[in-house]
Amino acid sequence: MKAALAIGRARWARRVAALLVLAALTATAAENDPPLASWRDSKAKTAITDFVARVTDEKSADFVPPAERVAVFDNDGTLWPENPMPFQLAFALDELKRRLPDEPTWKDDPMVQGALDGDLSALLTDHYKGLFHIIELTGSGMTTTDFADRVRQWFATAKHPRFDRPCDQLAYQPMLELLDYLRANGFKTFIVSGGGADFMRVFSERVYGIPPEQIVGSNARAVYELREDGPVLVKTMNDLFIDDKAGKPAGIHQFIGRRPIACFGNSDGDLEMLEYTTIDNPRPSLGVIIHHTDAEREYAYDKDAKSSGKLVKGLADAPERGWIVVDMKNDWSDVFAPPTPDTGSSHAGCRCAMDAAR
């Protein structure tokens, strides 16, 4: 009898619990702002909300269980600007300058001198030899902790020359809303970017709400050492992996191990992960390209990109593939959040490598 009562009580508790959770969720959802507030009511927004409605409706044939709702986002040019140069390149150039006095061999290094003279095209010839050299000098040989500290320090002092704000205050407002909206609908959001994983992990949680373990980026193997003052990981260039183009689906498999159902990019570097997400996926899928069409509020480019972000094949393939092309100028009512009151106060007078490239 006691056992029967206990079972009865457990069942009752389970039902009440389910009802209460449902009530709580409904109440919290009702009081929030409408989702995607900075998206105008255009075809792009409707395509996104229709897709999310379909895959989250348990009665729909297109329902996808939450565990499989993986959404991947490129970073530079998709979640924040990549002009006048990707922010990580500006960081590397500023690091070269900062450390130059303590690195006697750098003075005779033609690639360092070229970079410091602002000759960025020299870095890109011969299969980006110069660029990798600069990345090696500024992004290996130190511990992962020291590197993260340097990145943190850079964001705290460098300012974007055109928008006059720290770079980590330049995430696109509509994309922040989209990340929130997808997560509220049970999606797990990942970054899949050519940028360095160790660089992005410093700010991704704070800026995008994406934790370090959901960052897929260019990477190399760190080496473990137990030193007198504790364990460290030393950054190297061993097994360097560039998470771009065909590397993106490979990185997705290696780090996530699931095929995404939603993919957001802005350049031909995102083509392969758009294909991997949307072609012959047994699940319903969504591919979205952010097209930079807004010279006034941000930048306008596609086939002639100023830095990274060349977009030709993506635009050509989009209609046949069913990818949604977002027209930044017409589809977004705002590009950036209003500046915070103290924006830049700690950055007054700080210059960065982007100033020259403006």
Next chain:
Amino acid sequence: MKAALAIGRARWARRVAALLVLAALTATAAENDPPLASWRDSKAKTAITDFVARVTDEKSADFVPPAERVAVFDNDGTLWPENPMPFQLAFALDELKRRLPDEPTWKDDPMVQGALDGDLSALLTDHYKGLFHIIELTGSGMTTTDFADRVRQWFATAKHPRFDRPCDQLAYQPMLELLDYLRANGFKTFIVSGGGADFMRVFSERVYGIPPEQIVGSNARAVYELREDGPVLVKTMNDLFIDDKAGKPAGIHQFIGRRPIACFGNSDGDLEMLEYTTIDNPRPSLGVIIHHTDAEREYAYDKDAKSSGKLVKGLADAPERGWIVVDMKNDWSDVFAPPTPDTGSSHAGCRCAMDAAR
């Protein structure tokens, strides 16, 4: 007035929502079994529950925010048995045998013949040259989807020779409870294992409740191809990474990007990740070693391991490092869950490579 009412309503809704969520959580927790039911009330269990109580108590100086509650688990020997051989090795040997008729060159391959003759020691000489060769033959050259299908098929047919069950029904019951307990306390659980990531991802979600994106294992780069019947990733041995010993903290950094606060292992292969988790960690931390002391219910080994799982330095370092050593025989009331009614029904008469090595 209307606005004021709306604000009032929103506030009311928020308070009610908070109360309802609280009530719901309490109700669900109350009806469940006590956590860690298969752990005897010994020092080991108390050390684990004390640690979890400390890091989850917001009023404690040791409180750790949920986002940083990362727990890492070795797999073979920590979450399930590694005798008479790691299950993945049995899979590889069974694959050799299955595919032999279709692979004419294999017949003249002395390493294949050695493996098929059960001469496993030959695979381990010359820096595991033979073992890697077998792994290359059976784990590269096919698409990731085909490989996953083969692993799935193997688990559906092979049986453990001693316990007479499919291998994926051999997870240690106390460890399954521990995974649940940690997750219920806001921890994110990861596997960090020398086993192949692509192998483990096939069963980890179903068996351990750990999704593919939380698996860190040995891995290599897959190559993306857009074929006529859709996009595929072809498995290779490029940039092979062995996630063992010093590779474990390196893998943790590369894939998770956060320092764990809890680490569970069973061999000297886990030493470096135990160090990385517990030495000079700015957060409170817990290191646990599962010691195989139960020849009757499972196996008893440490310095003389039958397959993987040699444990010497870990035991020696444990007292000084403050690592908890779990004595399987005395600390666990059960090792495995009772067999399910249909256990093995689809496996009747199936033999696997482990039979010979029993």
